[in-house]
Amino acid sequence: MAGRKNVRNYSPVQLATASIVCLLTAALCLGHPPSVRADEGTYKLGLVTFLSGAAAGPFGVPARNAAELIIEAINAGTLPSPYDSKGLAGMTIESTIIDEAGGGTKQVGEFRNLVQRRNVDAVIGYISSGDCLAIAPVAEELRALTIFFDCGTPRIFEDNDYKYVFRTGPTSTMDNVAAARYILELKPNLKSVSGMNQNYAWGFDSWNDFKWAMGVLKPDVDIKTEQFPKLGAGQYGSEISAVMVSRAEVIHSSFWGGDMEGLVLQGAARGLFDNSQGIFTCGETAMFRLSDQIPEGTIIGGRGPFGVFAPASPLNDWFRKSYMDRFGTPPTYPSYKMAQAILGLKAAVDKAAAAKNGKPNKEEIAAALKGLEFQAPSGVVRMSLGKGHQAVQEMVYGQFTKKNGKPEIYNVRRYPAECVNPPDGVKSEDWIKNSLKQTSCN
Amino acid sequence: METLLAILIDGLVYASWLFIVAAGLTLVYGVMKILNMAHGSLYAIGAYSAASLVGWYFGSGHPPWGSFALFIGGAVIAGMVTGLIIERGVLRRMYGRDEVVMILVTYGVLLILEDVTKLLWGVDAYFAYQPYGMIGRVRFSDLTFAGYDLTLIAVAGLVGFALWYALNRTRQGKLLRAVIHDREISLAMGINVTRIFIVTFIIGSALGALAGGLTAPALSVAPGIGIEIIILAFAVVVIGGLGSVGGAAIGALLVGICRALAVHTYPQFELFIIYGVMAAVLAVRPQGLFVIARARKI
């Protein structure tokens, strides 16, 4: 055919684009030589947390701040006892941070990049339960030591066994079981509750656990309405009306971050909490930021003995003070949980190194972390569930007040881990439905 | 009875908010044929501007009522400036491209603006709750509503009326409508389309930012608040008929009332309601409720 005349010429722009693309590709593939082992004196740590999107402000960035603080202190050896030795068994931590945004599949890809291209020795991260579920099998496949610090779903270790995967934060089960216990202690004659939870796995799980626990502990409590507004919806006018119309005595909400703050603002402005007792299982992050708006007496939780709920100890005092000095606000629960994940790793590495008298490999570190009991700013953490891979801690609730001019918690009730968590090997749902009633808290 | 009242008021409040967001979007589409995804960012920028202005204002102890003028004006100005930058900096170079390509262009702008707001304001939430409580509460038997929310209904009415008046009763507005109806003819008749585009985009952006500014007092203004809005506003605009301001109002009402109905009766359907309404409306009227007449094709 007569078509050969139209050979096209390159324009400078096209040439430039093409060469940039090629350069970038080459840079990516060659820039991190795949098999150069890290220097023997350093320990490469990959950190994954939300740096963009709605979870960045309340969770991602406080967690990153805590990581920065703790890692510097570990490297400098300035932490109080028992972490006053320098580095991880003498190795300096070198950290890389990745944004958790983008969903499970993308995080799997980024995880592989971290482990295989960046050759990190361990990964600490993941706030979203979906990401944790997606990462766990991959971590196992790659034999990469991985510590989840925040995600809440109990399914991870209830459905599967892992060798290299750990979670140093407690599951969401105890938040809601303890919430039910607390509310019943406060209002023994409770008649009715309503729920306002986000329309995704976290919201469903939280509400179900609460509802089931309530059903077991006081079966005659009436569920008035169960609202599930969309994650990030921002406007809760209709839901607030629905809950108001339901006239329940208690409103349970596992809202977190901006959604929770929005609900507090809108609910308070409309007097939602004048006649109903609000309980916010993740309310702790808003305690200082919204102290003028949170109604007196609102029950708030911090997903464990974190933040204001943390028991006094030299470690906690150091953590609160250093965090406050550096970032200008007190640390909230995501900061605590990140700190305790890194400290858990340090405890395990130090322990493995002591046993071996040398640099431990990841299998030895995993073995050391399994079933470990270690100190954190939040008190003692015991890796006792999930065959030693899942932490349990006590759970704490209290009521908010600003009567003395500054935000405080009163009526604090601490629930030992055994009374709000299932024993090892039992699924949360089964435990709540079958044996919660028999579990004593004393 | 109480539930009925709640559905009505909740629906209206939600619809008002939706309408203010969607009005700018549909106006921009009507005139420029650009379905502007960056509208969400403008919403966020409006909210951030309002929140930081409110924070500063109350921090320095001025008379509280002045804050309204300040944060609404601030949001609108921030929206106009951003709109001008987007139009002059990006869109102007892309006019004439396919509609879908333009969606992606504005998506690119959205991604950039998301990070720009993050760089400017950080990831921590901003609060501007003071004005929210200032209008007080209104009580209907056991139901209490925030006066601020009810005022929003009036504001939406005002915005709608202003748009209607500007489009139908002013010379500039009639020119705009001519462009909406038939761009080629308008060009041939010597209407300065470039200027009309700039003005339209600035008005559209200002409306987006106004919506953000007005909502800011009820929100925790944090990254990501703009993203959720886009799809919602898109749906309203499509339901109403692209480019029709009246359609956006009806679409917003429809979605608002249906949503309130779902929340009060079958909360499990809330997640689907907007897509359900959209699919249902499009199934019956493939181009939305109010179709802008087009010139004959053959």
Add this chain to the structure above:
Amino acid sequence: MSIILETRDLAKSFGAVTAAANINVTIHEGEIVGVIGSNGAGKTTFINMVTGYLKPSQGSILFRGKEMVGLSPRQVTREGICRSFQVAQLFPELSVLENMLIACSMLGGNLFNPFSPLKTKANLQAAQAALDDYLIGEYAHAPVSTLPQGVRKLLDIAMAMVGRPSLLLLDEPTSGVAIEEKFGLMDTVIKAVINSGAASLFVEHDMEIVSRYATRVIAFYDGHIIADAHTTEALNHPQVREYIIGSELHREQAEGVRYAAN
């Protein structure tokens, strides 16, 4: 000669506006009919109804005795009525040859074969030959968007003729074409139509063209037929002279504006 198309009492209204009423037209095989009338008289509406683009408000359209009302344009096309358009309806980003190739494959019926290439030697030759028949073979590789009006109009008609219609409806074949090219275009088209044995109906504003090519003329005014007779007779009809031919003089100037707008 046998009747090929017959419309009975055909009418179309858009809301309160009547675009056409009482349209009774009969066309015989091999006939070449000119249609005249000012803008909005109902000429294009008539063609749109016959080809199924518009559904008549009432009346019937019989093509070879078969009812056409209710059929879609593609079904009407399949029955053997093809048309051209006032503004040529082409695939502007594709080349002339590709336009013709697509027309051949669609009207030729080998469309739904996903695994044989479109551009086989045989197909290309056939398409090129079809273009040559209309004297536009030299433009084969030019994208349609770069073509002058005259070539577009010819391509439009040539693509319609691929379907070997027994009735060809031409909607203003020479509109937008330079005056000096009009007769050449019509010569080519009418020759091809006569060769194929099809009947043809063409809408035209230029009375010279009408009187040269049409054997019969139908005059539309305000949605009605005001004359239907042999060419000379129709053009001398008093009403036709008053309403149509007179106004055509003003139209010449207006046309320039209209095409600028398109």
Add this chain to the structure above:
Amino acid sequence: MGSDRTPIFLCAALLLLLVVGLFIPNWLVFLFTISMAKGLVVLGLILLMRTGLVSFGQGLYYCLGGYIVGISGQHWGITDVALVFLLVVLAATLLSSILGLLLCRYREIFFAMLTMAFSMILYGILVKSEKLGSTDGFIIAQATLFGWQPEVEASGTWIFALAVIITLVALLVMHLYFRSPMGFGGEAIRENEIRVEYLGVSPRRLIYIKYVVAAVLAAFGGAITAVAAGHVDPEMAFWATSGEFVFIALLGGTLHVAAPLVGAFLIEIIRTIALDLAPYTWQMILGGSLLLIIFFLPKGLWSLLPKRREEEGL
């Protein structure tokens, strides 16, 4: 017509990739696999885009494919890849042939919005399905092939090989298709639907067929993603996922069947680099590259290659 060398190039390129896959690090293999999976979805998308229709809802079938793989492994105990993929094709064909009946009536933005609405409805259903893990999704069982279960460590490589083969077949078929009258029929519809109608062909019917084909391709992409990532969640049906496919399609362009693959790979690379260089502002880099591509390369990266005019649109 000169001989068509594209099939040979495609075979050679993908076989080369297969060989290379044995020697490159695991993370790169995964990147390639995901790129191919997304490339398949986008291949279907450009089929629609050449017809002038942009679907903002290919995530519907992407997710469907993924979930069929997940559910058959986890709940029906079917892990054999051949069988599972057959189910995926059946499910996608079934759903798309129902939705297609409605969707083939819509054009432009309405098509885009309606496809998105359907995809979001699936998203909503999955979010509500607590049995399927709601937004957390679930881990999928390890895949087998005719009773053979590869070792966990080698699974990346054999899934990659599987993806290469499926992609190759899909590319070859689609290459033939794009050159066929039906392939050109899409461009004809995009250019002028009225003319197509007057050429005696129903545009809706053509669009319907293309919609179903695109759905099957998207479902394949989703299935491969699921097998490779080992996890599915409703995010696959979220509008942003579908938006990314459109993004890739624009990046690669619609001129060549291999363009989606190149586009998908580049997106992954750009994003990985952006995340590396700027964990806080990677969205800005992504948005910036999108704008630059649209501005400088309106026909996608493929327009960088020199080519004879005759080959365009083939």
